[in-house]
Amino acid sequence: MRSHYCGNVTEAQDGQEVTLVGWVNRARNMGGVVFLDLRDREGIVQVVYDPDLPEAFATASSLRSEFCVQVKGLVRLRPDSQINKNMNTGAIEVLGKELTIINRSEPLPIDFNTDVSEEQRLKYRYLDLRRPEMTNKLKFRAKVTSEVRRFLDDSGFMDVETPILTAATPEGARDYLVPSRTHKGQFFALPQSPQLFKQLLMMSGMDKYYQIVKCFRDEDLRADRQPEFTQIDIETSFMSAEQVMAETETMIRTLFKKMLNVDLPKFPHMTYAEAMRRFGSDKPDLRNPLELVDVADLLKEVEFKVFSAPANDPEGRVATLRVPGGAKLSRKQIDEYTKYVGIYGAKGLAWMKINEAGNGIEGVQSPIAKFLSDDIVNAIVERNGAEAGDIILFGADSDKVVTDAMGALRLKAGEDFELLSGEWAPLWVVDFPMFEKADGRYYALHHPFTAPTNMTPAELEANPDTALSDAYDMVLNGCELGGGSVRIHQADMQAAAFRVLGISDEEAQEKFGFLLDALKYGTPPHAGLAFGLDRLIMLMVGAESIREVMAFPKTTTAACPLTNAPGTANDEQLVELAIARMPQQEKQD
Amino acid sequence: MRSHYCGNVTEAQDGQEVTLVGWVNRARNMGGVVFLDLRDREGIVQVVYDPDLPEAFATASSLRSEFCVQVKGLVRLRPDSQINKNMNTGAIEVLGKELTIINRSEPLPIDFNTDVSEEQRLKYRYLDLRRPEMTNKLKFRAKVTSEVRRFLDDSGFMDVETPILTAATPEGARDYLVPSRTHKGQFFALPQSPQLFKQLLMMSGMDKYYQIVKCFRDEDLRADRQPEFTQIDIETSFMSAEQVMAETETMIRTLFKKMLNVDLPKFPHMTYAEAMRRFGSDKPDLRNPLELVDVADLLKEVEFKVFSAPANDPEGRVATLRVPGGAKLSRKQIDEYTKYVGIYGAKGLAWMKINEAGNGIEGVQSPIAKFLSDDIVNAIVERNGAEAGDIILFGADSDKVVTDAMGALRLKAGEDFELLSGEWAPLWVVDFPMFEKADGRYYALHHPFTAPTNMTPAELEANPDTALSDAYDMVLNGCELGGGSVRIHQADMQAAAFRVLGISDEEAQEKFGFLLDALKYGTPPHAGLAFGLDRLIMLMVGAESIREVMAFPKTTTAACPLTNAPGTANDEQLVELAIARMPQQEKQD
Missing domain, CATH: 3.30.930.10 (Bira Bifunctional Protein; Domain 2)
Known part of the structure; x- marks a missing residue:
């Protein structure tokens, strides 16, 4: 029924007869001529019907949006003044010779030019998907x-x-x-x-x-x-x-x-520990130049308990975030940031606006400066590389709260101050902890089949807190694209991992007996990953x-x-x- | 961990050091040398360990089936007398230098050399799939x-x-x-x-x-x-x-x-009617040369009611099947065939062994010959092209019973007499009835979205019994590989089809309202199919x-x-x- 897709008719077809099928994107009578924008999967082409051919012209005049039609016509170059460089077909038009209505359309139940709800778009998905953007x-x-x-x-x-x-x-x-x-x-x-099945396929020798x-x-x-x-x-x-x-x-x-x-670019590899320390995230967005800077060592001795308590707590953290140009933040905006970090459990947000670097308390504007010495202020400013016009934001609490809150604040400030580079920023995050502890028990950070790095089963059971997994996440622009790991391929290691996770031998046998069984028969070392x-x-x-x-x-x-x-x-x-x-x-x- | 797959080591690697990983397919000590058949996804290679390297030799001597191992060694050509042309690697062997056991295997829980139940194979599928045949x-x-x-x-x-x-x-x-x-x-x-979704995708303009x-x-x-x-x-x-x-x-x-x-070969197109008439099947196996031959016209006047009743019934059928060489069938074998057609509802199986073609009743051996005249016998023999030593089998009943029973018997006799050609036999079956009638109502032979051939909605409703669908099945060697159809793309035709099927407007709206809705908005003509x-x-x-x-x-x-x-x-x-x-x-x- 067609010789070409609408969107593929170009100068190369100049002078040729073409047969096209598609939908009426728009049809309008201008100066006694009908201009039909005909659309298919590949794009839109302009077809012109003039009154010289009364039958086709009459049909063209009757067209409504989304009629499904067949067009036969002659491709010709547009006059220079009418060339549309934004369209693949913008240098030509089709002089319509015949026009057949294949199927009519009632007026569409939704108008995509207005603000359509997603519910409506999904209900009429077959119309939504006709839009070139969706196609x-x-x-x-x-x-x-x-x-x-x-x-x-x-x-x-x-x-x-x-x-x-x-x-x-x-x-x-x-x-x-x-x-x-x-x-x-x-x-x-x-x-x-398909985690277990893909491991079983490796046990089956499928290799890749x-x-x-x-x-x-x-x-x-x-x-x-x-x-x-x-x-x-x-x-x-x-x-x-x-x-x-x-x-x-x-x-x-x-x-x-x-x-x-x-x-x-080549993907840098970053440890989980470094990602959490510098970016407060296990999927850092490296388009964002801001970094968390730890300052606990500077604040151990200050009288201000909000800082000194976590600075002296092995499970605490005190970290700063310099936002270039941030001194222009209003009190109200700082209050909003304070509320924002509150979502992550932070009880407040100390700040320090820099008027002059290196001039101690005199050089800054900050409600907390009075608790600090000139030397400490200078050291914080210097470590952050802060300059006049910047702001330094403080997080001081448990390691988890500070890392989460300041990591989130880093993203927000990066967007608010439009600091993100336009480049794609991929990386690998590696050396994850094997387990995280919550409610007095261990959970697998990835899944229970992840292998530890350089450990025997006995060592794993003895040191679950410090065990690192041979796992890796691919991160792009702050999104986890995929993740995976080397898997456990030996029965004794798998049993040890289950025991750390509090899964009894009986439960392991009941749930994963087939996997434990399979590990007995020459399972190869294997590793993999999955992308979303x-x-x-x-x-x-x-x-x-x-x-x-x-x-x-x-x-x-x-x-x-x-x-x-x-x-x-x-x-x-x-x-x-x-x-x-x-x-x-x-x-x- | 490897330089090559085991199965890919050939003469091209002669003289090279290779590193291989895989499973012990077999290891045996012959004449003081260990021969290890090492297997991976790509095949098996022979590795030889001799006592000159005591450590590797000792390890090799300890190997058991399905150990997962790494081998390093030198590829060398086998002596001519030991070349195995059935293996990709049969011209070489690997002189083992090092051997590492990666993972041990317990003795396998099943022995694939004996008759293993399918249940056992599925339980240990990861072992079953290691077999080269399954891989x-x-x-x-x-x-x-x-x-x-x-x-x-x-x-x-x-x-x-x-x-x-x-x-x-x-x-x-x-x-x-x-x-x-x-x-x-x-x-x-x-x-x-995904039938309805793929139709919706066509309505979305995705085209293919x-x-x-x-x-x-x-x-x-x-x-x-x-x-x-x-x-x-x-x-x-x-x-x-x-x-x-x-x-x-x-x-x-x-x-x-x-x-x-x-x-x-190019796929022949055959109508459903022809397939049912000649082969008693809508997915005829064209490797089988046997065909059903209709003889009702010859038997309308005979006194033998078993033949004349269906021969005179518009819904009856009398068909024959000539089996070359079938005269050698014993009484017991014919009884078995009779039982077999009984599965399909046939109440008996008349037969006629040919001793001499063209000699009427004298030339045949048949319990029913006495009911027939010489002329009729000769006509049946001639129409079947039967020769001395053949048998002609008779089906006489309703059209459905005869077609099903004789179609099945055709397949069985074809196999029993080893008549199938060794060629692949593909074809398209076309022109299916739109509907089949059962329990006083119509059912869609394909599905309710199948378009009729050359009919208006009114004609479809008026003539559901004779309506043909624009559907097609691809058949290969008697198996339906796939099937599809032109779909209904107009709302009034879809409504007519639903009415024939006894689906009320309310029920249609409730179940397929979204499809009927979608048909209002310029649905393109569309067709498709699905392969298994x-x-x-x-x-x-x-x-x-x-x-x-x-x-x-x-x-x-x-x-x-x-x-x-x-x-x-x-x-x-x-x-x-x-x-x-x-x-x-x-x-x-």
Whole structure:
């Protein structure tokens, strides 16, 4: 039905007859001639119908937005004055000869030129996706997955499908459950990731595995979370953490070059400890030049307990953040910042505006200066490299509160003062702690299958607090793009890790017996990682939310306004599945 | 950790030092030398350790099956007498210099050299998949999906992901349900196919879509069914059935050429009516030369009511099947065939052995010959092209029973008499009826969105019995590889189809309101199809079951012996989901 896509008609077709199909983007009669902007997946082309051909002209005059039509016509160059350099087709127009209405359209139920709610956009997603902006995002996404697959296929990775109907996974989020009809009273879980299956594939000798795969988490949703999301899932045998990082870094660099013509810099490696210390985040945004500067050593002896108490506490932290030009902050703006760090548990926000560096208390304006000596003020100013017109902000509390609060403040100030560089800022964060302690027990920072760095099982059990994992996160512009680790490949180490996590041998056997069993039969050393595809694409296209780069996302209450999912099930179905709906009031306390 | 894959070490590496990792396939001491067959994903290589290097030799002597080891050694050519032409590595061996045990293995819990149950194989799937036979199937599968994707990407198809958590689909099989936590009492369904989403994508202007995607059906399982299976799902806009068939035929031909170096013949097109008449099947196996031959016209006047009644009934059928060489069938074998057609409802199986063609009743041996005249016998023999030594088998009953029974018997006799050609036999079956009638109502032969061929909505409603659909199935060697159709793209036609199917306007609005809505806004003509990827690969590798080409399939009771899925859910989870397990005895009648 077509000879070309609308968006691909250019000077190269000058003088040719073309047949196009698409949608009426706009049709208007100007000076007795109908100008039809015809749109398809590849773009928009201008078609002109004049009254010389009365039948086609009459049809053209009857067109309304979003009619689906077929056009036959002659490509000709536009006069110089009418060339539109912003369009691929802007140098030509099509002189319409024939026009067939394939399917009419009622007036659209929503007007995308006004401020349409996301609910409405999702309800009429098939119209929303016709907008070139949305079409282009899905095209971009398809191209990304294609490039990723080619890279991995060509690098010897095997695409292997793992089950969607499976057992509960140990990722820590809430599982979606699927009642089994053939095993009544039992449930499948949808996978939070194919973690165990990809490890089993390494145990199967598949050597290098990948899959672009849906994962599921029944969590309360935020802008960058969806009930189902897509991972680029990777696992390798016989490769070190460094090798996995090198290979996947090459993949991402290749992707940015091919898709955006961007040469990413070589990814620096930064330890978790350094990232937390300098940037107050395990996914630092390195586009932001601000850094936290520790000053506890300078404040151990001051009488101001707000500073000296955490400065002397091994679990405390006192850190500063210099904001260049920040002296212009009003009292009100500082109050807002104080409120902001309060979200992260900070009880206040001390500050020091610099009028003159090196002049002690005289050179600064600060409610806390009176607690400090000239030497201390000078040392703080100097260590921060602060200059006249800057502000230094203080965090003093437990290490966690200061790191979280000042890390968040760093991001906020960086945006408020427009300090972010325009460059892409990737890095690897490495040397994570194996465990974090909360409520008197240990939790895996990654997952229970992560290997420690250079430790025996006995050492791991003896020193869980200081154990580092052989894990790595890829961070781009302050977003975690992906993460992974070397996995435990020996049964005694896995048993030790379970014991640190308070998982009894019985529980381990019950939940992960098949994994522990599998470790007995010559499991190879293996390592891998997973990228969040939705988030990667969101970053690459500069979208605000992963919903913008998914064809049919759910709302923040995990519903689909288009298909009305979830929906009712009939009683017969539930009887077959041996389940019943429970009235909500029967909910347990 | 390696310089080469084991399976890739050949004469090209003669004289080189190589480092290999893999599993001990076999290690044996022969004549004071240890011969180690080392295996990885790519194959097996022979490594030799001799006592000159006492440390490596001692380690080699301690090896057991499935130890994971690293080998360093020198590649050398084998003496001519020891060359093994069946192995890629058969011209060389590696003289082992170093040997490191990476991970030990306990004796395997199953012995794959004996007859292992499928349950055991699935429980220890990670060991089962190490077998080269299984590894190679998964490698083949990965290559197929890669080639299919490249073909479709390069042909302008966009890979778009559609939801797994969605609304109930209208494919007719039982849905897997997923209780919603945020919308208590409501359920998602896992998709039986992305049918409606891919149509919505066409309405979104995506023009050409594909996805290799998991689909789910909660059905009782057979050899070629699994709870989750994978489709190559395709949809196009502005293309006719012929164009879709041509493009996807090219895809399959390209795939067979690349993967198997097989030049498939051009696919013949055969109407459903012809397939049922000649082969008694809508997916005829054209490797089988046998054909059903209708003889009702010859038998209308005979006194033998078993023949004359169906011969005179417009809904009856009398058909014959000549089996060359079949005269040698014993009475017992014929009884078995009679029992076999009984499965399909046939009440008996008349037969006629040919001793001499053209000699009427004298020339045949048959319990029914006495009811027939010489002329009729001769006509039947002649129409079947039967010769001395053949048998002619008779089916006489309703059209459905005869077609089903004789179609099945055709397959059975073809196998029993080893009549199948060794060639691949693809074809397209087209011109299906729109509807089939059962229990006094109409059912869609494909699905309710299939367009009729050359009919208005009014004509469709007036003539549902004779309406043909613009649908097409790709058949290979008697298996349906895929099927699809032109879809209805106009609201009035969709409404007419729903009415024929007895779906009220209210029900249609409730279930498919979003589709009917979408049809109002300039829906393009669109058509597509879906291939069963598992079955395609099963055929290509000659496997007996789709379970053989899936990494982690379920058993026939839809369970996973490896992960013990489905499993128990704890009460808290169920409370959150507002569902309860129902004791089975509470089941309704």
